[in-house]
Amino acid sequence: MEMRSYARGIQIVVMRDLDRFWKYKWWLAGLITMNLTDLFIFALIFNGIVNRAYIDNYLLFIAPGITAIATFASAFSIGREVGVEVRRGYTQYLLSLPLTRFQLSIGRILGGALTGLIYQIPFIALLLILYWSIPSIEKFSIMIATSVMLTISMSSLSITISTAVRSFDLQATMRSFTYFVLFFFSNVFYPDALIRKYFPEILYII
DSSP states (O other): OHHHHHHHHHHHHHHHHHHHHHHTHHHHHHHHHHHHHHHHHHHHHHTTTSOTTTOSOHHHHHHHHHHHHHHHHHHHHHHHHHHHHHHHTHHHHHHHSSOOHHHHHHHHHHHHHHHHHHHHHHHHHHHHHHHTSOOOHHHHHHHHHHHHHHHHHHHHHHHHHHHHOOOHHHHHHHHHHHHHHHHHTSSSSSOHHHHHHHSOHHHHHO
């Protein structure tokens, strides 16, 4: 019974974040439009520039990367909300409720992860249309596992940054730096063959 009550507290926090997520549906639509615009602009500009030996169709190559970036942005937004609550002292009110600090933390992390996964759905649908094929069970399982790990890690990291750094400007700087490191030094924008050619295997795995 105690375990069920503990899980119920986490569920309440998660549902609160989901309710707030749906309230900003126009902001959500604008963010999706912006990411889709990035996708097609990148594809239009770079499709005639990249080396065809490595990338045959840049639109199909960059689409999964834009999906990952969009998921990152959505999951990371939970940190901005937590930062606002910390600066306004609202977190103290939440801690005065019959919730432990651990329940609140896990609930916020899962809430951020779920919003990131929900935000990812239209991009997954776009990928299926572009590739015009249904992924195998193995590929689908890898896609789901990767998405879950990405959203949970990003929401956790964003909450950590927001609670450790009170300045909004510094939070934005840390967010941009994290974005730069995680994606521009990953294989989101670079083909596997090129990374394996110029970097040791251990760096490729990392």
